[in-house]
Amino acid sequence: MKKKKFGTLCVHAGEHPDPAFGAHTTPIYQTSTFVFDNAEQGASRFAGQEEGYTYGRLVPNTPTHSVLVEKMVALEGGEAGHTFSTGMAAITGVALSLLKQGDHLLSTDVVYGCTYGLFTSLLTRFGIEVSFVDTTDLEEVQRNLKKNTRMVFLETPANPTMNVCDIAAITKMAKDFGAVSIVDNTFATSMFQKPLQLGADAVLHSCTKYIGGHADLLGGVLIGSSEFIDNMTPVVNDTGLTMAPYEAWLCIRGLKTLHLRMAKHAVNGMKIAEFLEAHRKISWVRYPGLPSHPQHTIAKQQMSGFGGMLSFGVAGGMEAGRKLMNRVELCSLAVSLGAVDTLIQHPASMTHADIPEEVRIKTGITDDLVRLSVGIEEPEDIIADLDQALEKV
Numbered sequence: 177m178k179k180k181k182f183g184t185l186c187v188h189a190g191e192h193p194d195p196a197f198g199a200h201t202t203p204i205y206q207t208s209t210f211v212f213d214n215a216e217q218g219a220s221r222f223a224g225q226e227e228g229y230t231y232g233r234l235v236p237n238t239p240t241h242s243v244l245v246e247k248m249v250a251l252e253g254g255e256a257g258h259t260f261s262t263g264m265a266a267i268t269g270v271a272l273s274l275l276k277q278g279d280h281l282l283s284t285d286v287v288y289g290c291t292y293g294l295f296t297s298l299l300t301r302f303g304i305e306v307s308f309v310d311t312t313d314l315e316e317v318q319r320n321l322k323k324n325t326r327m328v329f330l331e332t333p334a335n336p337t338m339n340v341c342d343i344a345a346i347t348k349m350a351k352d353f354g355a356v357s358i359v360d361n362t363f364a365t366s367m368f369q370k371p372l373q374l375g376a377d378a379v380l381h382s383c384t385k386y387i388g389g390h391a392d393l394l395g396g397v398l399i400g401s402s403e404f405i406d407n408m409t410p411v412v413n414d415t416g417l418t419m420a421p422y423e424a425w426l427c428i429r430g431l432k433t434l435h436l437r438m439a440k441h442a443v444n445g446m447k448i449a450e451f452l453e454a455h456r457k458i459s460w461v462r463y464p465g466l467p468s469h470p471q472h473t474i475a476k477q478q479m480s481g482f483g484g485m486l487s488f489g490v491a492g493g494m495e496a497g498r499k500l501m502n503r504v505e506l507c508s509l510a511v512s513l514g515a516v517d518t519l520i521q522h523p524a525s526m527t528h529a530d531i532p533e534e535v536r537i538k539t540g541i542t543d544d545l546v547r548l549s550v551g552i553e554e555p556e557d558i559i560a561d562l563d564q565a566l567e568k569v
């Protein structure tokens with residue numbers, strides 16, 4: 177049969193009537209363990225000679241997890257995957273499975289605050305060398321790749337500056353150095369960006385965001401080749417970074433409308449970005465869909481849409497930004513992103529507060545930066561809310 181389109185895959189990929197009772201919707205296998213027919217079967221499942229489930233922490237976890245993995249594999253164009261309790265668990269899992277003492281990790285300089293924390297505070301304690309590099313500058317990337325570079329971690333668009341880096345160019349450079357490339361695709365989603373097709377070895381998401389889509393779960397997922405995923409399995413099993421069955425089910429449900437939600441997020445994102453850019457009280461806006469975005473050209477090449485995330489500065493700096501956040505009524509003042517409703521927050525004092533001030537400022541996470549996760553409400557209502565709040569700034 178002809179390869180199905182993205183929206184059809186969101187709805188159908190991985191879904192099968194449940195073999196037990198024919199349930200149309202994937203059941204939640206809320207169980208910690210599985211009963212074997214006999215001792216021989218248990219032994220052969222643990223030996224990997226027979227496929228099947230053994231224990232909730234051990235891959236493939238439960239049939240609910242298997243459906244989620246199959247769906248995400250179809251959406252990202254990979255071969256296999258792992259699920260995790262959070263996006264940070266996915267990043268921890270891949271770092272622990274790839275890196276050892278003496279290895280070098282090259283990371284995008286602008287990343288989610290806890291990713292920065294994990295790389296600096298934890299990995300360095302185990303003798304792993306970490307460099308944060310401006311990955312929008314290919315010469316900088318080339319200069320910082322080393323003989324011992326084992327992993328290249330890219331976040332694009334980056335949280336919260338919206339920097340975009342050239343995935344195809346960097347993954348090729350990494351390959352030439354024998355390094356493995358991992359892309360955090362949380363902001364763009366599988367709908368708008370396909371890192372595996374651009375040369376990445378694995379792609380990961382915080383499912384907490386657009387995959388779940390409704391701000392009611394925590395989760396993570398990582399997709400790659402079968403070989404890559406198999407090599408990770410011992411670390412995933414032994415660390416217990418496991419997603420819960422109910423969370424897996426919520427992700428499956430969320431993914432069925434990913435294509436509809438993302439299309440609306442992107443239309444709204446563009447409208448709100450244009451509104452803000454034209455507003456007299458706004459000093460700057462970063463949205464990859466705007467021609468004024470410094471990497472708009474590469475964003476157009478590697479993304480098929482620009483999503484719902486943007487950042488901006490209010491004229492009058494941090495105090496003015498604070499006033500704006502305190503005066504919105506429809507938008508919620510909350511961290512996280514990718515929800516159906518619009519969320520507004522201040523990275524310098526919230527999501528990225530643990531990054532040392534000089535690093536923050538140098539990488540563009542300035543005190544005046546306000547981050548907006550544009551929801552799927554009607555754009556006129558979001559604009560009216562921002563407008564009334566800006567009037568009071």
Ligand SMILES: Cc1ncc(COP(=O)(O)O)c(C=O)c1O
Nearest residue numbers: 262263264288335362382384395
């Ligand atoms: C780009 C990005 N990656 C990873 C994470 C971590 O995800 P989680 O909160 O599910 O651990 C976040 C969280 O905000 C994020 O924005």
